[in-house]
Amino acid sequence: MEQSAAIKVKTNDEVSLFRRMIAPILSFFLFGFGNIAFNQVAKGFIFLGVQLAMIPAVIILSVRNLGNFATLGTIRQGYEYVRLPPPIDEYIRVTIEGHDSMQMLLLGALTVIVIALFVLFGAFTILNGFQARRRFFQGQRIAGIKEDTKNIIDKGFYKTLLIIPIAGLVVFTIIPLVFMILVGFTSFDRNHPFPELFNWIGFGNFVNLFSGGGDIGGAFFPVLGWTFVWAIFATVTCYFGGIFLAMLINRKGIRGKTFIRTIFVLTIAIPSFITLTTMSSMLDGRGVVNVLLQRWGFTEHPLPFLTETNWARVTVIIVNMWIGIPFTMLFATGVLQNIPEELHESAKIDGANAWVRFRKITMPFVLFVTAPVLVTQFIGNINNFNVIFFLTNGLPLRGDASGAGTTDLLITWLFRLTAETRDFSYASVIGFVVFIINILIALVLFRTKSFRDDTAFRN
Numbered sequence: 027m028e029q030s031a032a033i034k035v036k037t038n039d040e041v042s043l044f045r046r047m048i049a050p051i052l053s054f055f056l057f058g059f060g061n062i063a064f065n066q067v068a069k070g071f072i073f074l075g076v077q078l079a080m081i082p083a084v085i086i087l088s089v090r091n092l093g094n095f096a097t098l099g100t101i102r103q104g105y106e107y108v109r110l111p112p113p114i115d116e117y118i119r120v121t122i123e124g125h126d127s128m129q130m131l132l133l134g135a136l137t138v139i140v141i142a143l144f145v146l147f148g149a150f151t152i153l154n155g156f157q158a159r160r161r162f163f164q165g166q167r168i169a170g171i172k173e174d175t176k177n178i179i180d181k182g183f184y185k186t187l188l189i190i191p192i193a194g195l196v197v198f199t200i201i202p203l204v205f206m207i208l209v210g211f212t213s214f215d216r217n218h219p220f221p222e223l224f225n226w227i228g229f230g231n232f233v234n235l236f237s238g239g240g241d242i243g244g245a246f247f248p249v250l251g252w253t254f255v256w257a258i259f260a261t262v263t264c265y266f267g268g269i270f271l272a273m274l275i276n277r278k279g280i281r282g283k284t285f286i287r288t289i290f291v292l293t294i295a296i297p298s299f300i301t302l303t304t305m306s307s308m309l310d311g312r313g314v315v316n317v318l319l320q321r322w323g324f325t326e327h328p329l330p331f332l333t334e335t336n337w338a339r340v341t342v343i344i345v346n347m348w349i350g351i352p353f354t355m356l357f358a359t360g361v362l363q364n365i366p367e368e369l370h371e372s373a374k375i376d377g378a379n380a381w382v383r384f385r386k387i388t389m390p391f392v393l394f395v396t397a398p399v400l401v402t403q404f405i406g407n408i409n410n411f412n413v414i415f416f417l418t419n420g421l422p423l424r425g426d427a428s429g430a431g432t433t434d435l436l437i438t439w440l441f442r443l444t445a446e447t448r449d450f451s452y453a454s455v456i457g458f459v460v461f462i463i464n465i466l467i468a469l470v471l472f473r474t475k476s477f478r479d480d481t482a483f484r485n
Contacts, residue, residue, distance in 0.1 A: 053155045060155020064162045068171035073151040087137040095134025099125025099223045127224045210454035231455045245428035253435045257407040259343050268354020276362050290352040302416035335432040346413050361395045401471040414438045
Protein backbone atom coordinates (compact mmCIF):
# COMPACT_ATOMS: atom_id res chain seq x y z
CA MET A 27 0.00 0.00 0.00
CA GLU A 28 1.32 3.42 -0.88
CA GLN A 29 2.30 5.84 1.84
CA SER A 30 -0.25 8.37 0.59
CA ALA A 31 -3.08 5.95 1.41
CA ALA A 32 -2.05 5.65 5.05
CA ILE A 33 -4.10 7.33 7.77
CA LYS A 34 -2.75 10.70 8.71
CA VAL A 35 -2.34 10.94 12.47
CA LYS A 36 -2.59 14.44 13.91
CA THR A 37 0.23 15.50 16.23
CA ASN A 38 -0.09 17.67 19.32
CA ASP A 39 1.40 20.60 17.43
CA GLU A 40 -1.48 20.51 14.96
CA VAL A 41 -4.18 20.56 17.67
CA SER A 42 -4.99 23.44 19.96
CA LEU A 43 -4.44 23.21 23.71
CA PHE A 44 -8.19 23.53 24.17
CA ARG A 45 -8.87 20.32 22.25
CA ARG A 46 -5.93 18.44 23.70
CA MET A 47 -6.48 19.11 27.40
CA ILE A 48 -9.28 21.49 28.34
CA ALA A 49 -12.13 19.87 26.38
CA PRO A 50 -11.59 16.34 27.83
CA ILE A 51 -11.56 17.78 31.36
CA LEU A 52 -14.69 19.88 30.79
CA SER A 53 -16.52 16.85 29.37
CA PHE A 54 -16.58 15.39 32.90
CA PHE A 55 -18.67 18.34 34.06
CA LEU A 56 -20.54 19.38 30.90
CA PHE A 57 -21.83 16.27 29.15
CA GLY A 58 -21.26 16.37 25.42
CA PHE A 59 -18.50 18.97 25.58
CA GLY A 60 -16.01 16.43 24.24
CA ASN A 61 -18.25 15.85 21.22
CA ILE A 62 -18.67 19.59 20.61
CA ALA A 63 -14.89 20.11 20.66
CA PHE A 64 -14.36 17.43 18.01
CA ASN A 65 -16.93 18.41 15.39
CA GLN A 66 -19.98 16.56 16.77
CA VAL A 67 -21.78 19.76 17.70
CA ALA A 68 -25.37 18.56 17.37
CA LYS A 69 -24.78 15.37 19.35
CA GLY A 70 -22.86 17.30 21.99
CA PHE A 71 -25.66 19.83 22.50
CA ILE A 72 -28.21 16.98 22.76
CA PHE A 73 -26.13 15.40 25.53
CA LEU A 74 -25.72 18.76 27.23
CA GLY A 75 -29.46 19.47 26.97
CA VAL A 76 -30.33 16.12 28.57
CA GLN A 77 -27.89 16.88 31.39
CA LEU A 78 -29.35 20.33 32.01
CA ALA A 79 -32.86 18.82 32.09
CA MET A 80 -31.87 16.03 34.49
CA ILE A 81 -29.86 18.11 36.96
CA PRO A 82 -32.88 19.94 38.49
CA ALA A 83 -34.81 16.67 38.73
CA VAL A 84 -31.90 14.94 40.44
CA ILE A 85 -31.42 17.86 42.86
CA ILE A 86 -35.12 18.08 43.75
CA LEU A 87 -35.44 14.32 44.26
CA SER A 88 -32.26 14.22 46.34
CA VAL A 89 -33.36 17.09 48.60
CA ARG A 90 -36.84 15.66 49.09
CA ASN A 91 -36.09 11.97 49.49
CA LEU A 92 -32.52 11.18 50.47
CA GLY A 93 -32.84 12.70 53.95
CA ASN A 94 -35.97 10.65 54.65
CA PHE A 95 -34.31 7.64 53.03
CA ALA A 96 -31.53 7.81 55.60
CA THR A 97 -33.90 7.84 58.62
CA LEU A 98 -37.07 6.16 57.21
CA GLY A 99 -39.11 8.59 59.28
CA THR A 100 -39.08 9.89 62.85
CA ILE A 101 -42.69 10.93 63.55
CA ARG A 102 -45.13 8.19 64.48
CA GLN A 103 -48.71 8.35 63.37
CA GLY A 104 -51.12 8.71 66.28
CA TYR A 105 -53.46 11.00 68.15
CA GLU A 106 -53.23 13.72 70.75
CA TYR A 107 -55.84 15.58 72.76
CA VAL A 108 -55.87 19.37 72.47
CA ARG A 109 -57.77 21.60 74.89
CA LEU A 110 -59.78 24.31 73.21
CA PRO A 111 -59.71 27.76 74.83
CA PRO A 112 -62.71 29.16 76.75
CA PRO A 113 -65.60 29.46 76.42
CA ILE A 114 -65.55 26.02 74.79
CA ASP A 115 -62.98 24.55 77.20
CA GLU A 116 -63.14 21.03 75.79
CA TYR A 117 -60.62 18.45 74.64
CA ILE A 118 -60.67 17.25 71.06
CA ARG A 119 -58.68 14.45 69.50
CA VAL A 120 -56.32 15.57 66.76
CA THR A 121 -54.69 13.14 64.33
CA ILE A 122 -50.92 13.32 64.07
CA GLU A 123 -49.86 12.69 60.47
CA GLY A 124 -46.82 10.53 60.97
CA HIS A 125 -44.13 9.53 58.50
CA ASP A 126 -44.64 6.62 56.12
CA SER A 127 -41.49 4.49 56.27
CA MET A 128 -42.51 2.33 53.33
CA GLN A 129 -43.10 5.34 51.10
CA MET A 130 -39.82 6.91 52.17
CA LEU A 131 -37.98 3.68 51.42
CA LEU A 132 -39.56 3.38 47.97
CA LEU A 133 -39.00 7.03 47.01
CA GLY A 134 -35.45 6.89 48.32
CA ALA A 135 -34.72 3.77 46.29
CA LEU A 136 -36.18 5.40 43.17
CA THR A 137 -34.04 8.47 43.79
CA VAL A 138 -30.88 6.37 44.09
CA ILE A 139 -31.77 4.58 40.84
CA VAL A 140 -32.35 7.93 39.07
CA ILE A 141 -28.96 9.17 40.30
CA ALA A 142 -27.33 5.94 39.11
CA LEU A 143 -28.93 6.34 35.66
CA PHE A 144 -27.71 9.95 35.56
CA VAL A 145 -24.16 8.81 36.36
CA LEU A 146 -24.34 6.05 33.71
CA PHE A 147 -25.57 8.56 31.14
CA GLY A 148 -22.69 10.87 32.05
CA ALA A 149 -20.19 8.03 31.70
CA PHE A 150 -21.67 7.18 28.29
CA THR A 151 -21.31 10.76 27.04
CA ILE A 152 -17.74 11.00 28.32
CA LEU A 153 -16.73 7.77 26.60
CA ASN A 154 -18.48 8.92 23.44
CA GLY A 155 -16.54 12.16 23.55
CA PHE A 156 -13.22 10.38 24.05
CA GLN A 157 -14.06 8.11 21.13
CA ALA A 158 -14.56 11.17 18.93
CA ARG A 159 -11.25 12.55 20.25
CA ARG A 160 -9.42 9.33 19.36
CA ARG A 161 -10.85 9.29 15.84
CA PHE A 162 -9.89 12.95 15.42
CA PHE A 163 -6.28 12.37 16.43
CA GLN A 164 -6.07 9.34 14.14
CA GLY A 165 -7.29 11.39 11.21
CA GLN A 166 -10.46 9.34 10.81
CA ARG A 167 -13.78 10.72 9.63
CA ILE A 168 -16.11 11.72 12.50
CA ALA A 169 -19.77 10.91 11.95
CA GLY A 170 -22.26 13.76 12.10
CA ILE A 171 -25.75 13.87 13.53
CA LYS A 172 -27.34 12.77 10.24
CA GLU A 173 -25.12 9.72 10.01
CA ASP A 174 -25.73 8.83 13.65
CA THR A 175 -29.49 9.18 13.15
CA LYS A 176 -29.36 6.99 10.08
CA ASN A 177 -27.40 4.40 12.00
CA ILE A 178 -29.98 4.43 14.81
CA ILE A 179 -32.87 3.74 12.44
CA ASP A 180 -30.98 1.54 10.00
CA LYS A 181 -27.82 -0.40 10.84
CA GLY A 182 -28.16 -0.13 14.60
CA PHE A 183 -31.95 -0.39 14.69
CA TYR A 184 -31.74 -3.62 16.69
CA LYS A 185 -29.95 -1.68 19.40
CA THR A 186 -32.66 0.98 19.31
CA LEU A 187 -35.35 -1.65 19.79
CA LEU A 188 -33.53 -2.91 22.89
CA ILE A 189 -34.49 0.34 24.64
CA ILE A 190 -38.06 -0.93 25.15
CA PRO A 191 -37.21 -4.26 26.84
CA ILE A 192 -34.43 -2.62 28.85
CA ALA A 193 -36.86 0.01 30.11
CA GLY A 194 -39.33 -2.74 31.01
CA LEU A 195 -36.55 -4.63 32.77
CA VAL A 196 -35.68 -1.59 34.86
CA VAL A 197 -39.29 -0.74 35.78
CA PHE A 198 -40.69 -4.22 36.39
CA THR A 199 -37.63 -6.17 37.54
CA ILE A 200 -34.72 -4.06 38.76
CA ILE A 201 -36.71 -1.50 40.77
CA PRO A 202 -38.85 -4.12 42.62
CA LEU A 203 -35.71 -6.22 43.17
CA VAL A 204 -33.80 -3.28 44.65
CA PHE A 205 -36.78 -2.43 46.88
CA MET A 206 -37.07 -6.05 48.03
CA ILE A 207 -33.36 -6.22 48.88
CA LEU A 208 -33.50 -2.94 50.80
CA VAL A 209 -36.41 -4.18 52.93
CA GLY A 210 -34.10 -6.97 54.14
CA PHE A 211 -31.91 -4.36 55.84
CA THR A 212 -34.82 -2.88 57.85
CA SER A 213 -36.92 -3.89 60.86
CA PHE A 214 -40.14 -4.16 58.81
CA ASP A 215 -41.63 -7.19 60.59
CA ARG A 216 -44.59 -8.28 62.71
CA ASN A 217 -43.40 -5.99 65.52
CA HIS A 218 -43.36 -2.99 63.18
CA PRO A 219 -46.45 -3.44 61.00
CA PHE A 220 -47.65 -0.80 58.59
CA PRO A 221 -48.22 2.10 59.28
CA GLU A 222 -45.76 1.78 62.19
CA LEU A 223 -42.30 3.21 61.61
CA PHE A 224 -39.41 0.88 60.91
CA ASN A 225 -35.74 1.69 60.57
CA TRP A 226 -32.44 0.46 59.18
CA ILE A 227 -30.78 -2.39 61.09
CA GLY A 228 -27.98 -3.26 58.67
CA PHE A 229 -27.14 -6.93 58.31
CA GLY A 230 -29.06 -7.92 61.45
CA ASN A 231 -31.65 -9.99 59.59
CA PHE A 232 -28.97 -11.75 57.56
CA VAL A 233 -26.98 -12.54 60.68
CA ASN A 234 -30.02 -13.92 62.50
CA LEU A 235 -31.03 -16.02 59.51
CA PHE A 236 -27.64 -17.57 58.78
CA SER A 237 -26.61 -17.97 62.42
CA GLY A 238 -29.83 -19.77 63.34
CA GLY A 239 -30.92 -17.06 65.74
CA GLY A 240 -34.56 -17.05 66.82
CA ASP A 241 -37.38 -19.15 65.44
CA ILE A 242 -36.98 -17.93 61.87
CA GLY A 243 -33.22 -18.48 61.86
CA GLY A 244 -33.68 -21.95 63.32
CA ALA A 245 -36.05 -22.91 60.50
CA PHE A 246 -33.94 -21.54 57.65
CA PHE A 247 -31.44 -24.35 57.11
CA PRO A 248 -34.00 -27.18 57.46
CA VAL A 249 -36.22 -25.47 54.88
CA LEU A 250 -33.21 -24.76 52.65
CA GLY A 251 -32.09 -28.40 52.86
CA TRP A 252 -35.55 -29.73 51.98
CA THR A 253 -35.75 -27.23 49.10
CA PHE A 254 -32.63 -28.74 47.51
CA VAL A 255 -33.76 -32.32 48.22
CA TRP A 256 -37.12 -31.57 46.63
CA ALA A 257 -35.56 -29.83 43.61
CA ILE A 258 -33.18 -32.73 42.94
CA PHE A 259 -35.78 -35.49 43.28
CA ALA A 260 -38.49 -33.56 41.43
CA THR A 261 -36.13 -32.81 38.54
CA VAL A 262 -34.56 -36.27 38.28
CA THR A 263 -37.83 -38.22 38.54
CA CYS A 264 -39.67 -36.10 35.97
CA TYR A 265 -36.70 -35.90 33.61
CA PHE A 266 -35.79 -39.59 33.45
CA GLY A 267 -39.42 -40.64 33.83
CA GLY A 268 -40.36 -38.53 30.81
CA ILE A 269 -37.48 -39.93 28.74
CA PHE A 270 -38.39 -43.51 29.68
CA LEU A 271 -42.06 -42.91 28.81
CA ALA A 272 -41.11 -41.31 25.49
CA MET A 273 -38.88 -44.29 24.64
CA LEU A 274 -41.69 -46.75 25.42
CA ILE A 275 -44.21 -44.89 23.25
CA ASN A 276 -41.65 -44.36 20.49
CA ARG A 277 -40.81 -48.05 20.12
CA LYS A 278 -41.67 -49.78 16.87
CA GLY A 279 -44.79 -51.88 17.03
CA ILE A 280 -46.62 -49.62 19.50
CA ARG A 281 -50.00 -48.71 18.05
CA GLY A 282 -52.04 -45.61 18.76
CA LYS A 283 -49.01 -43.46 19.63
CA THR A 284 -50.88 -40.25 18.94
CA PHE A 285 -53.78 -41.27 21.18
CA ILE A 286 -51.42 -42.32 24.00
CA ARG A 287 -49.52 -39.03 23.84
CA THR A 288 -52.81 -37.12 23.82
CA ILE A 289 -53.89 -38.87 27.03
CA PHE A 290 -50.72 -37.74 28.79
CA VAL A 291 -51.00 -34.23 27.36
CA LEU A 292 -54.34 -33.93 29.17
CA THR A 293 -52.42 -33.63 32.44
CA ILE A 294 -50.81 -30.51 30.96
CA ALA A 295 -54.05 -29.12 29.55
CA ILE A 296 -55.76 -29.26 32.95
CA PRO A 297 -54.57 -26.38 35.19
CA SER A 298 -52.19 -27.69 37.82
CA PHE A 299 -54.04 -26.09 40.74
CA ILE A 300 -57.14 -28.14 39.85
CA THR A 301 -55.15 -31.36 39.71
CA LEU A 302 -53.32 -30.62 42.94
CA THR A 303 -56.43 -29.57 44.83
CA THR A 304 -58.18 -32.76 43.71
CA MET A 305 -55.19 -34.86 44.73
CA SER A 306 -55.12 -33.16 48.13
CA SER A 307 -58.76 -34.09 48.71
CA MET A 308 -58.21 -37.67 47.55
CA LEU A 309 -55.19 -38.17 49.84
CA ASP A 310 -56.82 -36.61 52.90
CA GLY A 311 -57.50 -38.76 55.96
CA ARG A 312 -61.12 -39.06 54.86
CA GLY A 313 -60.32 -38.99 51.15
CA VAL A 314 -61.18 -41.65 48.63
CA VAL A 315 -57.70 -43.24 48.70
CA ASN A 316 -57.72 -43.89 52.44
CA VAL A 317 -61.38 -44.97 52.37
CA LEU A 318 -60.67 -47.57 49.68
CA LEU A 319 -57.49 -48.83 51.37
CA GLN A 320 -59.38 -49.43 54.59
CA ARG A 321 -62.40 -50.93 52.82
CA TRP A 322 -60.22 -53.40 50.92
CA GLY A 323 -58.37 -54.36 54.10
CA PHE A 324 -54.93 -53.01 53.26
CA THR A 325 -54.86 -50.70 56.31
CA GLU A 326 -56.76 -50.35 59.55
CA HIS A 327 -56.20 -46.63 59.94
CA PRO A 328 -55.90 -43.75 57.46
CA LEU A 329 -52.39 -43.32 56.09
CA PRO A 330 -50.85 -39.90 56.86
CA PHE A 331 -50.16 -38.95 53.25
CA LEU A 332 -50.28 -35.23 54.02
CA THR A 333 -50.06 -35.02 57.80
CA GLU A 334 -46.74 -36.70 58.65
CA THR A 335 -43.49 -35.13 57.47
CA ASN A 336 -41.81 -38.04 55.65
CA TRP A 337 -45.08 -39.28 54.17
CA ALA A 338 -45.96 -35.78 52.95
CA ARG A 339 -42.55 -35.23 51.37
CA VAL A 340 -42.69 -38.51 49.47
CA THR A 341 -46.27 -37.75 48.45
CA VAL A 342 -45.46 -34.37 46.89
CA ILE A 343 -42.59 -35.90 44.90
CA ILE A 344 -44.82 -38.69 43.54
CA VAL A 345 -47.72 -36.37 42.71
CA ASN A 346 -45.31 -33.99 40.99
CA MET A 347 -44.26 -36.87 38.71
CA TRP A 348 -47.84 -37.09 37.43
CA ILE A 349 -47.71 -33.41 36.50
CA GLY A 350 -44.10 -33.11 35.33
CA ILE A 351 -43.37 -36.32 33.39
CA PRO A 352 -45.65 -35.44 30.42
CA PHE A 353 -43.69 -32.22 29.86
CA THR A 354 -40.43 -34.15 29.57
CA MET A 355 -42.12 -36.82 27.46
CA LEU A 356 -43.15 -34.24 24.85
CA PHE A 357 -39.76 -32.70 24.15
CA ALA A 358 -37.94 -36.02 24.62
CA THR A 359 -40.15 -37.51 21.89
CA GLY A 360 -38.95 -34.89 19.43
CA VAL A 361 -35.32 -35.55 20.35
CA LEU A 362 -35.66 -39.34 20.05
CA GLN A 363 -37.24 -39.06 16.63
CA ASN A 364 -34.22 -37.07 15.42
CA ILE A 365 -31.57 -39.58 16.51
CA PRO A 366 -30.14 -41.10 13.28
CA GLU A 367 -31.34 -44.69 12.97
CA GLU A 368 -27.96 -45.58 11.43
CA LEU A 369 -26.31 -45.16 14.82
CA HIS A 370 -28.51 -47.83 16.38
CA GLU A 371 -28.14 -50.15 13.37
CA SER A 372 -24.35 -49.86 13.48
CA ALA A 373 -24.37 -50.56 17.22
CA LYS A 374 -26.53 -53.66 16.70
CA ILE A 375 -24.11 -54.95 14.08
CA ASP A 376 -21.26 -54.43 16.54
CA GLY A 377 -23.16 -56.56 19.07
CA ALA A 378 -24.36 -53.81 21.41
CA ASN A 379 -27.45 -54.76 23.42
CA ALA A 380 -30.36 -52.44 24.25
CA TRP A 381 -28.75 -51.17 27.48
CA VAL A 382 -25.46 -50.35 25.78
CA ARG A 383 -27.24 -48.54 22.94
CA PHE A 384 -29.24 -46.53 25.49
CA ARG A 385 -26.14 -45.64 27.52
CA LYS A 386 -23.84 -44.86 24.59
CA ILE A 387 -26.21 -43.37 22.00
CA THR A 388 -29.68 -42.44 23.22
CA MET A 389 -28.91 -40.91 26.62
CA PRO A 390 -25.88 -38.82 25.57
CA PHE A 391 -27.83 -37.41 22.62
CA VAL A 392 -30.92 -36.63 24.69
CA LEU A 393 -28.92 -35.19 27.58
CA PHE A 394 -26.91 -32.94 25.28
CA VAL A 395 -29.96 -31.54 23.50
CA THR A 396 -32.14 -31.20 26.61
CA ALA A 397 -29.50 -29.84 29.01
CA PRO A 398 -30.99 -26.32 28.85
CA VAL A 399 -34.43 -27.74 29.70
CA LEU A 400 -32.90 -29.70 32.60
CA VAL A 401 -31.38 -26.52 34.02
CA THR A 402 -34.69 -24.70 33.61
CA GLN A 403 -36.59 -27.50 35.34
CA PHE A 404 -34.18 -27.56 38.28
CA ILE A 405 -34.42 -23.80 38.84
CA GLY A 406 -38.18 -23.99 38.33
CA ASN A 407 -38.49 -26.72 40.97
CA ILE A 408 -36.62 -24.57 43.50
CA ASN A 409 -39.39 -22.02 42.95
CA ASN A 410 -42.21 -24.55 42.48
CA PHE A 411 -44.90 -22.83 44.50
CA ASN A 412 -47.99 -24.60 43.15
CA VAL A 413 -47.22 -28.21 44.06
CA ILE A 414 -46.45 -27.48 47.72
CA PHE A 415 -49.06 -24.80 48.29
CA PHE A 416 -52.05 -26.56 46.70
CA LEU A 417 -51.16 -30.10 47.81
CA THR A 418 -49.93 -29.75 51.40
CA ASN A 419 -49.93 -25.97 52.04
CA GLY A 420 -46.54 -26.57 53.65
CA LEU A 421 -48.05 -28.74 56.38
CA PRO A 422 -47.36 -30.18 58.86
CA LEU A 423 -46.10 -27.08 60.68
CA ARG A 424 -42.81 -27.07 62.55
CA GLY A 425 -44.52 -25.97 65.74
CA ASP A 426 -42.55 -22.76 66.33
CA ALA A 427 -43.07 -19.09 65.59
CA SER A 428 -41.29 -19.24 62.25
CA GLY A 429 -44.55 -20.08 60.47
CA ALA A 430 -42.73 -22.65 58.33
CA GLY A 431 -44.03 -26.12 57.60
CA THR A 432 -41.91 -29.24 57.15
CA THR A 433 -42.87 -29.46 53.45
CA ASP A 434 -42.43 -25.73 52.83
CA LEU A 435 -39.89 -24.65 50.24
CA LEU A 436 -38.13 -21.32 50.57
CA ILE A 437 -40.61 -19.80 48.12
CA THR A 438 -43.72 -21.01 49.98
CA TRP A 439 -42.23 -20.06 53.33
CA LEU A 440 -41.55 -16.61 51.90
CA PHE A 441 -45.27 -16.40 51.06
CA ARG A 442 -46.17 -17.36 54.64
CA LEU A 443 -43.86 -14.71 56.03
CA THR A 444 -45.51 -12.00 53.94
CA ALA A 445 -49.17 -13.09 53.90
CA GLU A 446 -49.51 -14.64 57.37
CA THR A 447 -46.85 -13.66 59.92
CA ARG A 448 -46.05 -10.28 58.24
CA ASP A 449 -42.27 -10.64 58.66
CA PHE A 450 -41.47 -8.70 55.52
CA SER A 451 -37.81 -8.10 56.34
CA TYR A 452 -37.03 -11.81 56.72
CA ALA A 453 -39.12 -12.56 53.64
CA SER A 454 -36.97 -10.08 51.75
CA VAL A 455 -33.78 -11.78 52.92
CA ILE A 456 -35.11 -15.20 51.90
CA GLY A 457 -36.18 -13.82 48.53
CA PHE A 458 -32.68 -12.44 48.04
CA VAL A 459 -31.18 -15.83 48.97
CA VAL A 460 -33.44 -17.58 46.43
CA PHE A 461 -32.36 -15.05 43.81
CA ILE A 462 -28.66 -15.66 44.51
CA ILE A 463 -29.14 -19.45 44.47
CA ASN A 464 -30.84 -19.30 41.08
CA ILE A 465 -28.15 -17.01 39.66
CA LEU A 466 -25.31 -19.26 40.88
CA ILE A 467 -26.96 -22.41 39.56
CA ALA A 468 -27.59 -20.78 36.19
CA LEU A 469 -24.01 -19.49 35.94
CA VAL A 470 -22.57 -22.92 36.76
CA LEU A 471 -24.87 -25.07 34.65
CA PHE A 472 -25.02 -22.71 31.69
CA ARG A 473 -21.30 -23.29 31.22
CA THR A 474 -21.93 -26.84 30.01
CA LYS A 475 -21.05 -27.78 26.45
CA SER A 476 -24.70 -27.70 25.44
CA PHE A 477 -24.66 -23.92 25.94
CA ARG A 478 -21.10 -23.07 24.94
CA ASP A 479 -20.65 -25.27 21.88
CA ASP A 480 -23.54 -26.56 19.81
CA THR A 481 -21.17 -28.77 17.77
CA ALA A 482 -19.64 -30.56 20.76
CA PHE A 483 -21.87 -33.65 20.50
CA ARG A 484 -21.31 -34.06 16.78
CA ASN A 485 -17.58 -33.75 17.21
